[in-house]
Amino acid sequence: MTYKVLDSSAAPLYPIREVSRLTGVNSVTLRAWERRYGLIRPQRTPKGHRLYARDDIERVERILQWLNRGVPVSQVRELLDQPQAAETSPPQVGDWDSQRQHLVHAVDSLDMGRLEALFNQSLALYPVSLCIAELWQPAIEQLEERWSDQFGATLQRRLLETFLRTRIGTRIYHANQSSNARELVVARLPEDSSGFWALLMGLAASAAGYRVQLIDGELPLGEFPMAIDCLGAKALLLASGQAERGEVVRRQLPRLAEQAEVPVCLAGPIARIRAGDFENTSVVLLGEDLGQAVGRLRSIVDGG
Amino acid sequence: MTYKVLDSSAAPLYPIREVSRLTGVNSVTLRAWERRYGLIRPQRTPKGHRLYARDDIERVERILQWLNRGVPVSQVRELLDQPQAAETSPPQVGDWDSQRQHLVHAVDSLDMGRLEALFNQSLALYPVSLCIAELWQPAIEQLEERWSDQFGATLQRRLLETFLRTRIGTRIYHANQSSNARELVVARLPEDSSGFWALLMGLAASAAGYRVQLIDGELPLGEFPMAIDCLGAKALLLASGQAERGEVVRRQLPRLAEQAEVPVCLAGPIARIRAGDFENTSVVLLGEDLGQAVGRLRSIVDGG
Amino acid sequence: MTYKVLDSSAAPLYPIREVSRLTGVNSVTLRAWERRYGLIRPQRTPKGHRLYARDDIERVERILQWLNRGVPVSQVRELLDQPQAAETSPPQVGDWDSQRQHLVHAVDSLDMGRLEALFNQSLALYPVSLCIAELWQPAIEQLEERWSDQFGATLQRRLLETFLRTRIGTRIYHANQSSNARELVVARLPEDSSGFWALLMGLAASAAGYRVQLIDGELPLGEFPMAIDCLGAKALLLASGQAERGEVVRRQLPRLAEQAEVPVCLAGPIARIRAGDFENTSVVLLGEDLGQAVGRLRSIVDGG
DNA sequence: ATAGGTTTTGTCAAGCTTTTGTACAT
DNA sequence: ATGTACAAAAGCTTGACAAAACCTAT
Numbered sequence: 005m006t007y008k009v010l011d012s013s014a015a016p017l018y019p020i021r022e023v024s025r026l027t028g029v030n031s032v033t034l035r036a037w038e039r040r041y042g043l044i045r046p047q048r049t050p051k052g053h054r055l056y057a058r059d060d061i062e063r064v065e066r067i068l069q070w071l072n073r074g075v076p077v078s079q080v081r082e083l084l085d086q087p088q089a090a091e092t093s094p095p096q097v098g099d100w101d102s103q104r105q106h107l108v109h110a111v112d113s114l115d116m117g118r119l120e121a122l123f124n125q126s127l128a129l130y131p132v133s134l135c136i137a138e139l140w141q142p143a144i145e146q147l148e149e150r151w152s153d154q155f156g157a158t159l160q161r162r163l164l165e166t167f168l169r170t171r172i173g174t175r176i177y178h179a180n181q182s183s184n185a186r187e188l189v190v191a192r193l194p195e196d197s198s199g200f201w202a203l204l205m206g207l208a209a210s211a212a213g214y215r216v217q218l219i220d221g222e223l224p225l226g227e228f229p230m231a232i233d234c235l236g237a238k239a240l241l242l243a244s245g246q247a248e249r250g251e252v253v254r255r256q257l258p259r260l261a262e263q264a265e266v267p268v269c270l271a272g273p274i275a276r277i278r279a280g281d282f283e284n285t286s287v288v289l290l291g292e293d294l295g296q297a298v299g300r301l302r303s304i305v306d307g308g
Numbered sequence: 309m310t311y312k313v314l315d316s317s318a319a320p321l322y323p324i325r326e327v328s329r330l331t332g333v334n335s336v337t338l339r340a341w342e343r344r345y346g347l348i349r350p351q352r353t354p355k356g357h358r359l360y361a362r363d364d365i366e367r368v369e370r371i372l373q374w375l376n377r378g379v380p381v382s383q384v385r386e387l388l389d390q391p392q393a394a395e396t397s398p399p400q401v402g403d404w405d406s407q408r409q410h411l412v413h414a415v416d417s418l419d420m421g422r423l424e425a426l427f428n429q430s431l432a433l434y435p436v437s438l439c440i441a442e443l444w445q446p447a448i449e450q451l452e453e454r455w456s457d458q459f460g461a462t463l464q465r466r467l468l469e470t471f472l473r474t475r476i477g478t479r480i481y482h483a484n485q486s487s488n489a490r491e492l493v494v495a496r497l498p499e500d501s502s503g504f505w506a507l508l509m510g511l512a513a514s515a516a517g518y519r520v521q522l523i524d525g526e527l528p529l530g531e532f533p534m535a536i537d538c539l540g541a542k543a544l545l546l547a548s549g550q551a552e553r554g555e556v557v558r559r560q561l562p563r564l565a566e567q568a569e570v571p572v573c574l575a576g577p578i579a580r581i582r583a584g585d586f587e588n589t590s591v592v593l594l595g596e597d598l599g600q601a602v603g604r605l606r607s608i609v610d611g612g
Numbered sequence: 613m614t615y616k617v618l619d620s621s622a623a624p625l626y627p628i629r630e631v632s633r634l635t636g637v638n639s640v641t642l643r644a645w646e647r648r649y650g651l652i653r654p655q656r657t658p659k660g661h662r663l664y665a666r667d668d669i670e671r672v673e674r675i676l677q678w679l680n681r682g683v684p685v686s687q688v689r690e691l692l693d694q695p696q697a698a699e700t701s702p703p704q705v706g707d708w709d710s711q712r713q714h715l716v717h718a719v720d721s722l723d724m725g726r727l728e729a730l731f732n733q734s735l736a737l738y739p740v741s742l743c744i745a746e747l748w749q750p751a752i753e754q755l756e757e758r759w760s761d762q763f764g765a766t767l768q769r770r771l772l773e774t775f776l777r778t779r780i781g782t783r784i785y786h787a788n789q790s791s792n793a794r795e796l797v798v799a800r801l802p803e804d805s806s807g808f809w810a811l812l813m814g815l816a817a818s819a820a821g822y823r824v825q826l827i828d829g830e831l832p833l834g835e836f837p838m839a840i841d842c843l844g845a846k847a848l849l850l851a852s853g854q855a856e857r858g859e860v861v862r863r864q865l866p867r868l869a870e871q872a873e874v875p876v877c878l879a880g881p882i883a884r885i886r887a888g889d890f891e892n893t894s895v896v897l898l899g900e901d902l903g904q905a906v907g908r909l910r911s912i913v914d915g916g
Numbered sequence: 917a918t919a920g921g922t923t924t925t926g927t928c929a930a931g932c933t934t935t936t937g938t939a940c941a942t
Numbered sequence: 943a944t945g946t947a948c949a950a951a952a953g954c955t956t957g958a959c960a961a962a963a964c965c966t967a968t
Contacts, residue, residue, distance in 0.1 A: 074630030173474025213680025299636010326682030428732035
């Protein structure tokens with residue numbers, strides 16, 4: 005067992021309690037990680053006390069990123085030991101965080117070319133559900149939050165909308181061509197100003213094999229029964245982000261759900277925010293995560 | 309009795325329930341046809357469950373065609389075993405009037421399949437400018453007029469919008485890839501509730517060789533200068549149908565036109581209706597006809 | 613029972629709960645699929661815990677697609693093991709390769725309905741120049757090559773010719789109606805047995821805005837001067853694929869080029885093959901790629 | 917069309933092991 | 943600080959079950 009050489013240079017070193025505070029990882033856990041998996045190997049004082057360098061703390065943060073993605077602790081070490089392949093090439097495999105940052109920045113600066121490259125690249129490399137869960141959903145949440153502050157960001161919103169509409173629309177179109185599966189109507193809640201969630205929901209459902217009829221403009225709730233009927237849909241899937249003045253929806257949606265002859269489902273952030281409003285109604289809550297939502301949909305549509 | 313050879317190739321096989329769902333023939337009936345007349349002979353699993361290939365499903369559909377013509381089930385088999393003559397009705401050429409009627413009817417009855425066929429067929433046979441001038445522009449005018457009466461037609465509106473967005477968006481996207489021409493920003497006037505005119509305008513401009521950045525959502529007029537700037541556009545093209553309360557636009561648009569460093573143009577029905585409002589301002593009126601509008605644009609953009 | 617080789621590269625591995633979350637498939641079900649049908653075989657830790665790679669997750673998604681199309685679980689495995697089959701990879705967005713394969717196959721099997729669908733769909737979604745460059749030109753090259761071997765393929769040839777003549781002819785006709793641009797005569801070389809290249813060339817030129825007069829039957833070179841003259845053409849555009857015994861052309865074409873009062877241009881594969889033959893003559897070689905050919909044409913016709 | 921028996925397939929349960937964060941004694 | 947211990951959560955396997963879907967024959 006070799007300890008790092010104590011470097012007398014002016015690099016700051018932190019004791020374990022500080023690292024714990026900075027990263028949010030219990031110090032006991034930090035020690036366990038070191039002992040069990042050799043994940044981090046800080047310097048030691050002559051008495052044996054741990055002294056963490058900046059690099060070590062960054063390493064802990066990278067560990068946390070992997071954990072957040074669902075990778076088991078026991079598997080993280082190998083991932084960290086191959087940093088050059090992973091970290092050096094910017095459009096790298098699996099680095100969703102940096103991809104998301106790039107994405108957000110591309111939208112912010114109206115760099116449509118970059119946006120396009122990121123879209124193509126992500127969807128070419130990973131399964132749709134992963135792209136949505138790891139990249140697009142978080143990125144849009146981040147953007148929405150940022151936009152809620154500033155006023156003048158309508159342009160970014162609109163351009164991203166236009167962009168996603170075309171791309172996702174084309175994908176859905178082609179998928180529909182070769183699918184005989186149950187038809188879904190995917191739409192946004194009337195109060196949702198941006199159609200992002202409906203678009204992503206449509207993409208997710210289409211990738212899962214459903215035939216999707218997307219309605220990406222505002223449509224009064226009252227017209228949905230006709231839509232379901234005319235289009236022969238097996239379920240109605242409504243998606244939305246925030247809902248500011250949800251009164252109308254709260255009252256009308258349960259009624260729609262009873263009236264309709266097919267399941268009426270709700271997904272996206274609103275399904276979390278307004279969860280309480282729809283208890284004991286026929287409205288099916290599919291949760292915030294769009295990937296999971298599609299999963300749950302399966303048992304509802306195909307089961308019923 | 310010979311069953312088909314089990315083919316190890318990757319042809320999907322469907323159980324009887326799926327065949328029943330796809331063809332509308334009760335599964336009991338399907339079995340009866342097989343037992344009594346040997347009409348279809350699907351593969352079987354080792355345990356005896358039927359597995360239908362695509363060919364089998366098509367066969368069922370042909371059976372239904374004969375039945376619809378009044379042929380008794382017992383006679384169908386002989387008919388199927390004969391090579392069938394191709395029966396294709398070639399699309400009529402140049403009959404724009406009837407095409408438009410079909411189009412309007414397809415939208416009215418939410419027959420998305422028909423809508424798609426008409427779109428594909430028209431654009432495959434005729435130049436874009438002709439399709440717009442003879443088919444899409446008149447059809448949308450007709451629809452808009454009809455919709456202005458009824459209230460509940462939002463669904464039709466939205467579905468047509470969604471449809472056109474995807475198709476036109478894709479076309480513009482690909483045209484942009486292979487074009488180095490002047491960039492245009494095409495958008496709708498803030499007051500235009502439907503984006504049809506902006507979409508058609510974008511299609512026309514793109515087909516004429518321009519790089520088009522489409523903004524198909526509502527954007528406050530105040531944000532356009534930034535849009536033009538960031539996107540490096542050579543002109544701003546606003547399109548719109550009717551505009552009821554045009555006060556805001558009437559006042560703001562001229563100001564925008566003076567402020568902007570590139571020509572600000574107006575096209576679509578509004579350019580006729582509000583023609584008087586913009587005399588003696590910097591706003592360039594391109595007229596109602598979108599094809600002509602693009603023509604005039606050339607002298608403005610490429611000339612300047 | 614063989615486990616996958618543990619790969620030391622930095623690929624993230626996910627435990628079953630994460631896969632379940634991402635795909636929406638209950639983890640119990642995932643295990644059942646593995647046990648019963650061997651559908652997915654993830655790596656294992658030394659203690660037997662499953663570790664799914666990204667590939668595995670994609671595999672689960674593909675499974676779900678088949679399930680949604682109604683294929684029974686027990687049948688899915690075979691489908692997954694044959695990924696090259698046409699059914700498995702539905703025509704993706706911009707996936708020209710697969711579109712071309714479909715096209716070639718449709719022609720081969722005389723499936724005119726499919727041929728028409730592909731024609732319509734490609735031209736409806738993408739700009740003409742792109743369709744030619746990415747789909748039609750390569751497809752025809754592929755077909756020509758295939759046909760050069762077999763003898764009995766004349767039927768395919770003729771049917772494709774008839775098909776393209778009608779479609780492209782209609783398009784050119786209508787484009788001419790609304791164009792005031794320079795007139796071109798597009799024809800095939802007398803020795804070219806099939807008119808494909810002339811047809812595509814005509815389509816490309818027409819889409820680029822020229823008025824095109826198409827001559828799609830064989831015409832002796834000697835008659836072209838009169839044709840040019842009578843039709844008031846600004847250039848003569850000859851297109852051809854292979855040319856076996858090019859003697860006649862080699863001698864006559866330069867003479868024609870000198871004689872004629874307008875540029876005489878050559879495009880298509882022959883422009884590459886016989887490039888050497890026309891050095892130091894007045895014949896303008898536009899190259900094999902028809903899209904580029906039109907581009908070069910512009911400087912020649914509009915410049916001269 | 918119904919009846920009666922079989923197959924398919926998602927889910928549950930029991931019993932045991934592994935993983936992993938935290939607590940406690942040294 | 944270290945190492946052991948512990949407990950909750952998550953996994954694994956085998957076996958079984960039940961609803962839905964199928965089959966044949968009447």
